[in-house]
Amino acid sequence: MQDLIPFLAQALSPGAIVTDTADRQSFETDFRGLIRHPAECVVLPRNAQEVAITVQACAARGVAIVPQGGNTGLVGGGVPAPDVRQVILSLRRMNAIRAVDVIDNTMTVEAGVVLAAAQAAAGQRDRLLPLSLAAEGSCQIGGNIATNAGGVQVVAYGTMRALVLGLEVVLADGRIWNGLRSVRKDNTGLDPKHLFIGAEGTTGIVTAATLRLVPRPRQIATLVIAVPDADRALELYVAFSGRFGSELTSFEYFTRFGVQMLRRHLPKFRHPLAEEHPAYVLCELASCDDARDFAPGLEAVLLRAIEQGTALDSVVAQSEAHRQAFWQLREGLPDGERAEGGAVKHDVAVPISRIPEILREIDRIVAHEHPTPRLHVFGHIGDGNLHINVLPPLGMHLELYRQRSQGMTERIEDAVMKAGGSFSAEHGVGQTRIASLLRYRSPTELGLMTSVKLALDPRGILNPGKVVPVGWGAAGT
Numbered sequence: 001m002q003d004l005i006p007f008l009a010q011a012l013s014p015g016a017i018v019t020d021t022a023d024r025q026s027f028e029t030d031f032r033g034l035i036r037h038p039a040e041c042v043v044l045p046r047n048a049q050e051v052a053i054t055v056q057a058c059a060a061r062g063v064a065i066v067p068q069g070g071n072t073g074l075v076g077g078g079v080p081a082p083d084v085r086q087v088i089l090s091l092r093r094m095n096a097i098r099a100v101d102v103i104d105n106t107m108t109v110e111a112g113v114v115l116a117a118a119q120a121a122a123g124q125r126d127r128l129l130p131l132s133l134a135a136e137g138s139c140q141i142g143g144n145i146a147t148n149a150g151g152v153q154v155v156a157y158g159t160m161r162a163l164v165l166g167l168e169v170v171l172a173d174g175r176i177w178n179g180l181r182s183v184r185k186d187n188t189g190l191d192p193k194h195l196f197i198g199a200e201g202t203t204g205i206v207t208a209a210t211l212r213l214v215p216r217p218r219q220i221a222t223l224v225i226a227v228p229d230a231d232r233a234l235e236l237y238v239a240f241s242g243r244f245g246s247e248l249t250s251f252e253y254f255t256r257f258g259v260q261m262l263r264r265h266l267p268k269f270r271h272p273l274a275e276e277h278p279a280y281v282l283c284e285l286a287s288c289d290d291a292r293d294f295a296p297g298l299e300a301v302l303l304r305a306i307e308q309g310t311a312l313d314s315v316v317a318q319s320e321a322h323r324q325a326f327w328q329l330r331e332g333l334p335d336g337e338r339a340e341g342g343a344v345k346h347d348v349a350v351p352i353s354r355i356p357e358i359l360r361e362i363d364r365i366v367a368h369e370h371p372t373p374r375l376h377v378f379g380h381i382g383d384g385n386l387h388i389n390v391l392p393p394l395g396m397h398l399e400l401y402r403q404r405s406q407g408m409t410e411r412i413e414d415a416v417m418k419a420g421g422s423f424s425a426e427h428g429v430g431q432t433r434i435a436s437l438l439r440y441r442s443p444t445e446l447g448l449m450t451s452v453k454l455a456l457d458p459r460g461i462l463n464p465g466k467v468v469p470v471g472w473g474a475a476g477t
C-alpha cells in the first residue's frame with residue numbers, strides 16, 4: 001500500500017497537504033498555547049468527497065484523524081493527543097455558503113465557514129443567525145456544531161443544537177451521510193444528527209449544515225447595569241425576563257475584577273459608567289417590530305430596581321457604536337485576563353436559581369487555597385453558565401499554579417455537581433476534561449457514550465483521546 005502522504009498528495013486537490021514542521025505548528029498547537037503534539041500532516045480538503053477519501057486512506061493505514069475548525073476550542077479537542085499516529089483534517093477550505101432561504105428561514109453552509117461570515121450572509125438577507133461568541137471571527141460552523149457552542153444569546157435562542165436542522169457528515173468508514181434537511185418536524189425514529197452535535201469530532205466529520213435563522217431584529221436596546229452582587233443580578237434577571245420574555249436575548253454578568261484587568265491592559269478601554277461597581281450586567285433586548293419602544297418598560301424596571309437597591313446605576317446604548325463598545329467590554333474580558341498572565345479556568349453551569357449560593361461556595365474554596373484570591377467570574381446568568389477563572393497569586397507562574405490547583409478544581413467541580421450542575425457548560429470535554437467526565441458522569445451514561453462511539457467508530461480513528469476514552473490509541477496499533 002502506498003504511504004499515506006504521497007497517496008493523499010496524489011488523490012486530493014493541489015495544496016491539500018501541509019507537511020512542513022513550521023507550517024504545521026499553528027494547527028498542532030491549541031488556542032491557549034498549552035497543548036502541542038505532532039501530526040503526520042495537515043489535510044485541507046475542498047469537499048466532502050475529499051474528506052471521505054482522506055478518512056478511507058487513514059483508516060486503511062491505521063492513522064487517526066483530528067477534525068479541526070477555527071482551533072479556538074479551549075479543551076484541546078481540535079489538536080492532536082499524545083502518542084497517536086494522526087493527521088489533522090482542517091475544514092478551512094470548505095467555506096462555501098450554499099444557500100440562504102428566507103421562506104424556510106434557513107441557511108446551508110459548509111463546515112469551514114467562519115461564524116462571522118455566516119452571520120453576515122444571513123444579515124444580507126435580513127435574517128439573523130442567532131449564535132454569537134467572542135471567538136466568532138475565527139471559529140467555524142463545523143466546530144460550533146461539534147462543540148454545541150453556546151455564547152451570549154442562548155437565553156433566547158438556545159445552544160447550537162437548537163439551530164441545527166440538518167447535517168452532512170463523513171462517517172468513520174468513509175460513507176457520506178447527506179442529512180441536509182430543513183424540515184422543522186420529523187418524527188421518523190431516532191434523529192442521527194444528534195449523534196454528531198456536541199460529539200467533538202469523535203463520531204463523524206461534519207462537512208455541511210442546514211441552520212435555522214430568525215428574522216433580523218429591528219429594535220435593539222443594550223444596557224450596562226451596575227449591581228452590588230450576584231444575588232441582585234439574579235433578581236434583576238427575574239425582573240427582566242418576567243417583563244420582556246423572549247425579547248430578552250442576552251443577560252451577561254461580570255465583575256469589577258474583570259473591568260480592572262481591562263483598564264490595566266487595554267489602552268482603549270472606556271468604563272461605561274461614572275464610577276466602578278462591584279459587579280455588572282450587560283443586558284440586551286431585541287424585537288423585529290420597527291415600532292417597538294423599549295424605553296417605558298426599561299424605565300419602569302430600572303427605577304424599581306434602583307429603589308430596591310437591586311441596581312446601582314445603568315446606562316443604555318445611544319447608538320450602534322455605543323452598543324458595540326459595551327459588547328467589546330464583555331467580549332474583551334478573556335483578553336484582559338490573558339494579558340494579566342492567564343488563569344486556571346472552569347466553565348460550569350448550575351440551575352439559575354443556585355448561582356448566588358454556588359458563587360459563595362466558590363469564594364470559600366478559592367479563599368481557602370490562597371489568602372489573597374484572584375478570582376475572575378463572568379458568564380451567562382440567563383443560562384446558569386459561569387466562567388470561574390482563578391489567577392495565580394501575584395508573582396507565581398501560571399503553569400506552577402495549574403499543577404498546584406488540581407485539588408481546588410476538584411472542589412469547585414464537586415460543589416457544582418452537588419448543586420445539580422455541569423463541570424463543562426459550553427467548552428466541552430476534549431482532552432483536558434476527561435478526568436472530570438469519568439468522575440462525574442454515571443456508569444450508565446459512560447456506558448451509553450461508549451456504545452455510541454464503538455458503533456460509529458469501532459476502530460477508534462476519529463479524534464482518539466478526546467471525550468470518551470475508548471479506542472484511544474487503537475489507530476496505529
Ligand SMILES: Cc1cc2nc3c(=O)[nH]c(=O)nc-3n(C[C@H](O)[C@H](O)[C@H](O)COP(=O)(O)OP(=O)(O)OC[C@H]3O[C@@H](n4cnc5c(N)ncnc54)[C@H](O)[C@@H]3O)c2cc1C
Pocket residue numbers: 031066067068069070071072073074076077078079091111132133134135138139140141142143144145146147148149150151152200201202204205206207334426427430463466
Ligand atoms: C475568546 C473565546 C471565547 C469563547 N467563547 C465561547 C462561548 O461564549 N461559547 C462557547 O460555546 N464557546 C466559546 N469558546 C470556545 C470555542 O470558540 C467554541 O468551542 C467554538 O465552537 C469552537 O469552534 P472552532 O471552529 O474553533 O473548533 P475547533 O477548536 O477547531 O474544534 C473544536 C472541536 O470540534 C471538533 N471539530 C471542529 N470542526 C469539526 C467538524 N467539521 N466536524 C467534526 N468535528 C469538528 C474538533 O475536533 C474539536 O473537538 C470561546 C473561545 C475563545 C477563544
